[in-house]
Amino acid sequence: MEIIGGVMDFAGVLVIAAGVLAALVDFGVRYVRTREAAGLYTLCRQSVGRAILLGLELLVAADIIRTVAVSPTFQSVGVLAVIVAVRTFLSFSLQVELEGRLPWRAEPPREPSR
Structure with a gap:
């Protein structure tokens, strides 16, 4: 399970790096x-x-995966809770920034294309 967690970490970092690079190339x-x-x-x-x-x-x-499957102690679960809370806050903030509205607000109607 530790190996799977490491692979998932690597995949997360790879997705971020590749996405940023692709966005910059597309911009250029x-x-x-x-x-x-x-x-x-x-x-x-x-x-x-x-x-x-x-x-x-x-x-x-x-x-x-690493916390639950490898070492489910109260301390590791507490650390996981803090990490997930911080990352959830970051995700929420990015989502609001990208969409320009809170997730529970209705999407504004779009103007018809001309």
Whole structure:
């Protein structure tokens, strides 16, 4: 189980790094084509945010696997609770930042395309 937790940690970090790199490459390619960064900046931020969210989910899963399956002591479960709380807060904050609204708020109606 320790190996699986380590693999999940590596996968989480890899997803974050690859997502950030992909977002930056996409930003660069689109900027070279259009020479306008205004809308591209927001798109790049959203892509980076999504990569971080996915990576955080994998890191939380790795922590849960290691704590519950390897050494389920009260101390390790308490540490897991703190880690999950911090990462959940980060995920929540990123989600609000990406969507521009609280998760329990209805999505604003979109204007029809012209």
